[in-house]
Structures are given as structure tokens and as C-alpha cells.
Amino acid sequence: MQAPQSPGITVRDAVLDLMRRLDMTSVFANPGSTELPMFRDFPADFRYVLGLQEAVVVGMADGYAQASGKAALVNLHSAAGVGNAMGNIFTAFRNRTPLIITAGQQARSILPFDPFLAASHATELPKPYVKWSIEPARAADVPRALARAYHIAMQEPRGPVFVSIPVDDWDQPGELLEATEVTTRSRPEPEAIAALATALHRCERPAIVVGSELDRAGAWDEVLRLAETSNARVFVAPMSSRCSFPEDHDLFAGFLPAMREKIVQLLNGHDLIFVAGAPAFTYHVEGSGPHLPPGAQLYQLIDDPVTASWTPSGTAIVGNIQLGLQDLLAQLLKHPPAARPLPPARAARPRAEPETPMSAAFAMQTLAEVRAAEDIVVEEAPGSRPTMQAYLPFTRPGTFYTMASGGLGYGMPAAVGVALARPQQRVIGLIGDGSAMYSPQAIYSAVQLRLPLTFVIINNRRYAALQDFAPVFGFGADDVVQGTDLPGLDFVALAQSMGCQGVRVSEPGELAAALQTAISSNEPRLVEVVVR
Structure with a gap:
């Protein structure tokens, strides 16, 4: 059923109504001329969060979205503003942060004349570091494009999307959208989870490598319970951007470097390596030799099929990490693995002394x-x-x-x-x-x-x-x-x-x-x- 319409509804009215229903009433922005009509008669229940440079705008929105678990709305100034923001748009893409990035475009009627401040390739500029990019064909399509952008941004793996909006669209006739719910999590294949559970039963010296997607998925408790059930050493994946395991825990084994040979060295002796919420593995410099220690079997649980596609060996399971770990724990707890001895504790660091100059x-x-x-x-x-x-x-x-x-x-x-x-x-x-x-x-x-x-x-x-x-x-x-x-x-x-x-x-x-x-x-x- 279509949402009831009122006479005189504009594109601006429809967008503001949509943003309220999506709980996106904070706008992270830096003002520009082609964006001004968006903010005329700015409603009292919205908040304009000013950044003095566009990279700051996107960085603030990224932190807000990650800490709140919700998508954030960003408004940038045409091509120059998007260009200034590109470094942090790239970071948001790597952070898997759901951002709806809008940017002003010149008026449709003068676009054929290459006007000042026009973005001649608006949808191409932020690619490939947005999940989706569009400049709607008609002003009336702007609210629906933003609704679609939101659902794409929130689908796992989450990430930024981009909508270019001509300056004269905001006052054009629009219509309120019907509320739409789209699920954002998919359950990993039961057969693959069962195979992982069997492998964890049979192995003798398992190791778990945790990554930032665990914390994003809210799977802290699940991975902690898995480690304690399996008596598995827990390493942090290279370049992980979140904390996904308590670093004072007896099973915590430290941080893997982004170097192939050193990863293999640190994981040596483990016969099963389970990478949860991270690539296997992120490297910073060119390396050589095997990606795993001899005799080790690799399993990976990741919400990104692209990351899974380049995993060099083993079995990659794609789906929501929290749901996958819950299913894995259910399998293991039916038939708990045989008791394993606790692995050696991580050596304590010596205290740093108060020297001058300070370390x-x-x-x-x-x-x-x-x-x-x-x-x-x-x-x-x-x-x-x-x-x-x-x-x-x-x-x-x-x-x-x-x-x-x-x-x-x-x-x-x-x-x-x-x-x-x-x-x-x-x-x-x-x-x-x-x-x-x-x-x-x-x-x-x-x-x-x-x-x-x-x-x-x-x-x-x-x-x-x-x-x-x-x-x-x-x-x-x-x-x-x-x-x-x-x-x-x-x-x-x-x-x-x-x-x-x-x-x-x-x-x-x-x-x-x-x-x-x-x-x-x-x-x-x-x-x-x-x-x-």
C-alpha cells in the first residue's frame, strides 16, 4: 500500500520523511552552493554536524556509524568535495562502514553547457570504493534512489554508497515512499558449518585468528565461548581495525604481522587454523613460500564473498559471522571435543621504565x-x-x-x-x-x-x-x-x-x-x- 500523499510534497519533503524513518537525522556535512536547497527550512529534529573539510566530514560519519551500528548520512560539495573526501571514503570502504554519501550537482537544465561546479562524471568519481553509485534520471527518483542506497549500504559486507543530486531537484514534486524492510544478514551453509565442527573435533592443536568483522557483527561472546570450549590459542589477524577478543585472556596469543613468512612461523605447530571475521591473510609486503604451516588445515568464516574468493587454500564459509558462530557452537556443544591441555601462556612484557626522554x-x-x-x-x-x-x-x-x-x-x-x-x-x-x-x-x-x-x-x-x-x-x-x-x-x-x-x-x-x-x-x- 502506497504511503498517503499530501498536496505540495517535494523531493525534499520525501527525503526528510525517509531519513526520519531510517533513523538518520544527523547529517555530517560541509556546506556548498549546490547543496544549499537541501537544507532550506531545515527541520528542528535534524542535526547538522559541521566538518571544516570533507575528509573530516566522512571520518566523523564513519566513527559515528561504527559506534552506533547504524548507517550515517553524509553531504559533500560536488566533485571538489568528493575529491577532498576520497581518502576517508576509501577508508570507510575498507572499514565496511555503511555511509549514504550525497553530493550536490549543478542544475539539470545547464548540465549540457559544462557549468561551473558541475561534476561531469559524478557517479564515476568515488568508484571503486563505494558499493553503488547513481545520479537519478529524474528528480522524482531521488527519494527511491536514497532508499535503495540505504539497503545496499546495510547489506553485508556493509559499506559506503553514493548519490549525486542536482541542485534543482529538491523543490520538484515528490511522493512519500512506502516503508520497506530488507534483511541484512544471511546464515552460512549448515553443511559447511558441520564440516568445520567435525574438523574442530578431530584436530589436536587448533588456533583461532580473529578479525574486525567479529566486533562489527556483535560476535564477541560467541568467539570467546568457542575459544574456551576448544582450548584454542587466539591470534589477532594482521591489520585488524577493531578489538575482537580480550587481550588479557589466558588464551590470547598476540598479533599476527602482515608478512607471510612470519605468520607461518607464529602459527607453526597448529593443525587447524580457523580465521573468523578476517581475510586469510592481509599482507603488507611481498613474501614467498606457503601461506600456512605444514600439515595445517584452514577454515574461514567471512561475510564477504569477494574476500572468500581469494583465500589461498582450505574452506571459506560465507555468511553472517555471529549466526555462523552460534550454529558452530550448537554443533560443538552437542558433542564437546575431547579435553585439550591449555596452550602455553603468552609471555608478559617487562614494565616500561620512566626514562627521560620518555619512551x-x-x-x-x-x-x-x-x-x-x-x-x-x-x-x-x-x-x-x-x-x-x-x-x-x-x-x-x-x-x-x-x-x-x-x-x-x-x-x-x-x-x-x-x-x-x-x-x-x-x-x-x-x-x-x-x-x-x-x-x-x-x-x-x-x-x-x-x-x-x-x-x-x-x-x-x-x-x-x-x-x-x-x-x-x-x-x-x-x-x-x-x-x-x-x-x-x-x-x-x-x-x-x-x-x-x-x-x-x-x-x-x-x-x-x-x-x-x-x-x-x-x-x-x-x-x-x-x-x-
């Missing part, structure tokens, strides 16, 4: 001691990530986010979006000094929104990840890596210029108090931590 390890250790377990960390400090993994453990679901793409400029705005979605939790943006310069405008948004958000800037005055990685490409110990030194940055002054209080800490004895004061303030603060 990154001491900074992470101190943050771990100050931070509550339920506080959320959004991280973009790739040069310090191995140190973070050693000294800053995460033990609860939904408390860690980073970019799955490797592209910088995501972390600061994403922290704003996460804080907006989780107003009852404290959020910490753990950002490297190089990363912080990609989208520092996020500080302004945090201040204007009055969010309980602390930016912790790890300032080592360099692009540490590149300098540390250079030997892989033949650089010697004394070789200069061009463009990787970053002297002279003052993040406290930068924060203060946007209305955010900041403090610079270089002495280890002052760090805990500075972090505690900032995190407990329940307002935007910045702590610049100078490390060697």
Missing part, C-alpha cells in the same frame, strides 16, 4: 593505567601501534577503532564521530604527530559539539612507521629517508587556536596526572606527549 612504551603503559576498561580508544598512530599492542590492552567489545585502509586522516574525526554516538562513554583519540596533521580540523568540531573527548598526540617528530619500515626496501641504518622528519610542530597551540585546552608533557612523572585531568574533564582536551 612510547611508557606513554602507552601510563595511558593503560589511567584509562578505564570501558573507555573507547580511536587510534591512528601507526608508528607506535606495535608498542600500543604490547602495553595498552583492550578487554571489552566496542572499545577500539582504527583505520583498515592504512590511509591517514581518519583517526581524529572518527574519534569525534564515536564520541557523538557514545555520549555516555569517554573517548580517547590516540594519534601520531604525522597523522594529526591530516585532519586537525576535527578538534574544532569536537569543541563545538562539547564532546567528552581527549586527543592524545604521540609526538616523536617523525613519520616513524616509514622510517622503521625503510629497511624492508633496502635502506641502510645510516640512510636518510626523505620527507620523514617532522620538527617544529606545536599541537597545544593548534588546539588552543580552535578553543580546545591543551598541555604538552615531556617528563614521565607528569604524564599520569595530565592524562587523568584531561580524560576526567568530560570536555575536549588535548595532551601532547613528547617521546624519543
Whole structure:
């Protein structure tokens, strides 16, 4: 049955009605002329979340969507705005984040004349890093295109979609859409789950490799129960962007690097490897040799058929990860596997000492001691990530986010979006000094929104990840890596210029108090931590 119509319904009216019914009343945006008619008579029940640059807009929306579990609405300015946002659109695609990205287009009547601000290939520009892209053929088709975009974005594997909307469409006649429900999860094949259960019964030394899709699917409890039922060691997949297993658990075995030979080395001795919610495997550099240890059998549970298609060996099972694990546990609990001895515990790291100049390890250790377990960390400090993994453990679901793409400029705005979605939790943006310069405008948004958000800037005055990685490409110990030194940055002054209080800490004895004061303030603060 068609929704009842009222005289004078416009495309704008129909879109606003649709967004209300989809619970998408926050619009993450940066204003432009071809988008202005969308926001005329902006309704009081909607919220405009301003980002001062389009990459910030998409990053905030990404963090909000991930932390809320809902799709987020983004509005960008024509081709130039989409171009500015492309780095974080790519990250949203890799993050599997459901974003409905709209961008203004010039008026239809003058498009044949190549007008100023027209996007001549609007639907092509964001490809291939959106799941679907369209410029509706008629103004009246805009609401239905947005409804379709929403359902595509929410289907697993989730991701961003794009709709280009000409500026003169908003005031054209429209009609309210009928409400449509589309399921978003599919159950894995029962026969494949049964085969995996049989393999887990028969193996002697299983290992589980967990990835970010576990946390996105809400499958934390299921994988924890599976590990404890199987007495399996649990590794984190390379480049995982979420926390999917408690890192203080006796079965936790650590993080796999993105290098084939080292993965094989760390998994050696296991006769069954079950990869849940991650590729098998993500590599960063070229490698050689087998992808698995000798004698090991691989099973994978993933919600993305494209990822499953390039799994190099074994059996890939496609479907919703939570549903698949629930079915697997039901099979195992009917006939529990024989008792296995607990695998060896992971060796404890020695404590970092309070030296001057301060080490990154001491900074992470101190943050771990100050931070509550339920506080959320959004991280973009790739040069310090191995140190973070050693000294800053995460033990609860939904408390860690980073970019799955490797592209910088995501972390600061994403922290704003996460804080907006989780107003009852404290959020910490753990950002490297190089990363912080990609989208520092996020500080302004945090201040204007009055969010309980602390930016912790790890300032080592360099692009540490590149300098540390250079030997892989033949650089010697004394070789200069061009463009990787970053002297002279003052993040406290930068924060203060946007209305955010900041403090610079270089002495280890002052760090805990500075972090505690900032995190407990329940307002935007910045702590610049100078490390060697």
C-alpha cells in the first residue's frame, strides 16, 4: 500500500520523511552552493554536524556509524568535495562502514553547457570504493534512489554508497515512499558449518585468528565461548581495525604481522587454523613460500564473498559471522571435543621504565593505567601501534577503532564521530604527530559539539612507521629517508587556536596526572606527549 500523499510534497519533503524513518537525522556535512536547497527550512529534529573539510566530514560519519551500528548520512560539495573526501571514503570502504554519501550537482537544465561546479562524471568519481553509485534520471527518483542506497549500504559486507543530486531537484514534486524492510544478514551453509565442527573435533592443536568483522557483527561472546570450549590459542589477524577478543585472556596469543613468512612461523605447530571475521591473510609486503604451516588445515568464516574468493587454500564459509558462530557452537556443544591441555601462556612484557626522554612504551603503559576498561580508544598512530599492542590492552567489545585502509586522516574525526554516538562513554583519540596533521580540523568540531573527548598526540617528530619500515626496501641504518622528519610542530597551540585546552608533557612523572585531568574533564582536551 502506497504511503498517503499530501498536496505540495517535494523531493525534499520525501527525503526528510525517509531519513526520519531510517533513523538518520544527523547529517555530517560541509556546506556548498549546490547543496544549499537541501537544507532550506531545515527541520528542528535534524542535526547538522559541521566538518571544516570533507575528509573530516566522512571520518566523523564513519566513527559515528561504527559506534552506533547504524548507517550515517553524509553531504559533500560536488566533485571538489568528493575529491577532498576520497581518502576517508576509501577508508570507510575498507572499514565496511555503511555511509549514504550525497553530493550536490549543478542544475539539470545547464548540465549540457559544462557549468561551473558541475561534476561531469559524478557517479564515476568515488568508484571503486563505494558499493553503488547513481545520479537519478529524474528528480522524482531521488527519494527511491536514497532508499535503495540505504539497503545496499546495510547489506553485508556493509559499506559506503553514493548519490549525486542536482541542485534543482529538491523543490520538484515528490511522493512519500512506502516503508520497506530488507534483511541484512544471511546464515552460512549448515553443511559447511558441520564440516568445520567435525574438523574442530578431530584436530589436536587448533588456533583461532580473529578479525574486525567479529566486533562489527556483535560476535564477541560467541568467539570467546568457542575459544574456551576448544582450548584454542587466539591470534589477532594482521591489520585488524577493531578489538575482537580480550587481550588479557589466558588464551590470547598476540598479533599476527602482515608478512607471510612470519605468520607461518607464529602459527607453526597448529593443525587447524580457523580465521573468523578476517581475510586469510592481509599482507603488507611481498613474501614467498606457503601461506600456512605444514600439515595445517584452514577454515574461514567471512561475510564477504569477494574476500572468500581469494583465500589461498582450505574452506571459506560465507555468511553472517555471529549466526555462523552460534550454529558452530550448537554443533560443538552437542558433542564437546575431547579435553585439550591449555596452550602455553603468552609471555608478559617487562614494565616500561620512566626514562627521560620518555619512551612510547611508557606513554602507552601510563595511558593503560589511567584509562578505564570501558573507555573507547580511536587510534591512528601507526608508528607506535606495535608498542600500543604490547602495553595498552583492550578487554571489552566496542572499545577500539582504527583505520583498515592504512590511509591517514581518519583517526581524529572518527574519534569525534564515536564520541557523538557514545555520549555516555569517554573517548580517547590516540594519534601520531604525522597523522594529526591530516585532519586537525576535527578538534574544532569536537569543541563545538562539547564532546567528552581527549586527543592524545604521540609526538616523536617523525613519520616513524616509514622510517622503521625503510629497511624492508633496502635502506641502510645510516640512510636518510626523505620527507620523514617532522620538527617544529606545536599541537597545544593548534588546539588552543580552535578553543580546545591543551598541555604538552615531556617528563614521565607528569604524564599520569595530565592524562587523568584531561580524560576526567568530560570536555575536549588535548595532551601532547613528547617521546624519543
